Amino acid sequence: MQKNVIALTVAAMAASVSLAASAETLTIATVNNGDMVRMQKLSGEFTKANPDIDLEWVTLEENALRQKVTTDIATKGGQFDIMTIGTYEVPIWAKQGWLLELDGLPDDYDTDDILPGIRGGLSMDDKLFAAPFYGESSMVMYRKDLMEKAGMEMPEDPTWEFIGKAARAMTDKDAGTYGVCLRGKAGWGENMAFLTATANSFGARWFDMDWKAQFDTQQWADTLNFYVDLMNDAGPPGASSNGFNENLTLFQNGQCGMWIDATVAASFVTNPDDSKVADQVGFALAPDNGLGKRGNWLWAWSLAIPAGTEKAESAKKFVAWATSKQYLELVASNEGWANVPPGTRKSLYENPEYQKVPFAAMTLKSIEAADPTNPTVDEVPYVGVQFVAIPEFQGIATSVGQQFAAALAGQVSVEDALKSAQALTTRAMSKAGYPK
Known part of the structure; x- marks a missing residue:
């Protein structure tokens, strides 16, 4: 045995x-x-x-x-x-x-x-x-208590004009509270993800149907001027160094009235173990300008x-x-x-x-509001909401992001940043052989 x-x-x-x-x-x-x-x-x-x-x-x-x-x-x-x-x-x-x-x-x-x-x-x-x-996608995460203190009420589908007014009304720099936190760190997946999606709602686009760069248009000037002015008036200091993680920390610490960023962050800002403002967070769709496109990504x-x-x-x-x-x-x-x-x-x-999860419905609405096959007001030859699905985009957008971060930091003017973006994008696309 x-x-x-x-x-x-x-x-x-x-x-x-x-x-x-x-x-x-x-x-x-x-x-x-x-x-x-x-x-x-x-x-x-x-x-x-x-x-x-x-x-x-x-x-x-x-x-x-x-x-x-x-x-x-x-x-x-x-x-x-x-x-x-x-x-x-x-x-x-x-x-x-x-x-x-x-x-x-x-x-x-x-x-x-x-x-x-x-x-x-x-x-x-x-x-x-x-x-x-x-x-x-991306959406607005905001402090309900600060919005109420400012005497304003967040609509489910805000405009950029409303966001600008609310951010300035909620800002108390002496108290270390800033009306809005937005990505400023240079990178194709950092500030350019936010700014490309935002530009879509302003009627801007990266390229026309002949693959010609469009940074010399009024729509891009309106986008970048709005962003820089808003961040100067209502954003935190050193914003040109802030990406997703830095803004998450600021929001969780109660220093941001609003944060427009990835919907996946909702579980982080509503977790009482990590967020000092977990019980005061509300959600809204990413803003628009009434042109039929929201400033959200996919x-x-x-x-x-x-x-x-x-x-x-x-x-x-x-x-x-x-x-x-x-x-x-x-x-x-x-x-x-x-x-x-x-x-x-x-x-x-x-x-x-x-x-029952408080951000579930708004996350779904935000995702459904983004269309990567039709991302802009005017027709474009590319797919992608916060990016252009071509191999060259990573390098080009990182360089453009550096120009726009410099404008946010006050190192160059918005006008000069856009001129540089137009020149370097045109040069890179020509070298890559576009239009193809």
């Missing part, structure tokens, strides 16, 4: 060693934000259900992640089996043949449940090339599979798990509905439990 037990134990150990030896390791590149960190923490549920798959994580700050995965996929480096990429990269990389189509997903994955605007931004020729982990952090991986089937299993309805329920059971990755699925916004 004892010999049989020993034999069975040895056999079980051998089987375990054999399984471990044969397990396939997926290397996943991801960004170091709260939702992705949570995904890593919960991924033990995936490996428990899939003991033949191991996970290796490469977690990076956003700018470093973009640089690393772009270099790897462009050079066919093959370091990663799954990449966290955004709405900007997906159509460009899919067109290059760098991404695998996400076909053959499980029947219960329900691709049709993905919000149309988010799904469209991650597709080419109606084929899905990345699965959204969370989606976002973005999704998504999981994609590079075409060079040799582990496509295992990678698809993980992508399907991490972006599924079941994953949302897993997060809700562990962290509460307010911390579920937002902005991806229709069924989430139909869920009565999620409808």
